[in-house]
Amino acid sequence: MPFWTWTGIKNGRASTHWPARGPDGQEGVLGMPRWQPERCAPDCRACADACPTAAIRREDNGMSVDYGRCIVCQICVESCPQEAMTPSGDWAYAVRRREDLQWQAAVNSEDGQLLRKKISQSLRRSLHIKHVDAGSCNGCESEIAALENPFYNLHRLGIFFTPSPRFADLLLVTGPVTAPMRDPLLATWEAMPEPRMVLAVGTCAVSGAPMDTGYAGGHGLEGLLPVDVWLPGCPPNPAxxxxxxxxxxxxxxxxxxxxxxAD
Incomplete structure (x- = not known):
């Protein structure tokens, strides 16, 4: 009997039952820093000056935080003298609207409810994904690969990757969309049947940061494709x-x- 077959039989099932129950595999992992604006000192620019991707900015009406540009480097946490930026385990940052990654007063919208109803009716319990690397550093790809390991076992949720856009429901995009990848990405999108959706994975795909200031970098998917869910992170973890x-x-x-x- 092959060694790994015997090891698998002896150790039993390795897959987690998360999200129904059990561990998500991210215990102790740092997520997006939490901002507590009431702790900010007037005219303090420490975190804004330290942020390498301009996710934090000092504006006329105060500070602004755009998590769509955050690469989770924790430099703002280290540089903030008032501890207004604190570490957290907030990793589930997927949103349906790009503006939900920008810190503002909470508001309610009916757009998300209508979209969720449409998606639920069309896809039900199965999803097929076409992944396009639009200039990624392969950090996101390493996390995507982990989805099919025995612990996360993505197939148990009825979600599968497909090599052909003709059979895909979802276009999963990583990378800032560099110039050479723009046309192949759009061609893949056009080859997908309706209804089709887009998931922007990683801060690069969300906003282009930090590569958007370079000559070869792109600006992410905003304004290029109709994104249904935005997931920042550098890279976002498998959970x-x-x-x-x-x-x-x-x-x-x-x-x-x-x-x-929300806790």
């Missing part, structure tokens, strides 16, 4: 990827609204 996919299928709730993470 965050699963949460984003289940959010798309109306099987998990959105945890972030107007830049604020």
């Amino acid at each position: 965050a990827l699963i949460h984003a996919l289940l959010l798309l299928l109306e099987r998990q709730p959105q945890r972030v609204e107007w830049g604020r993470y």
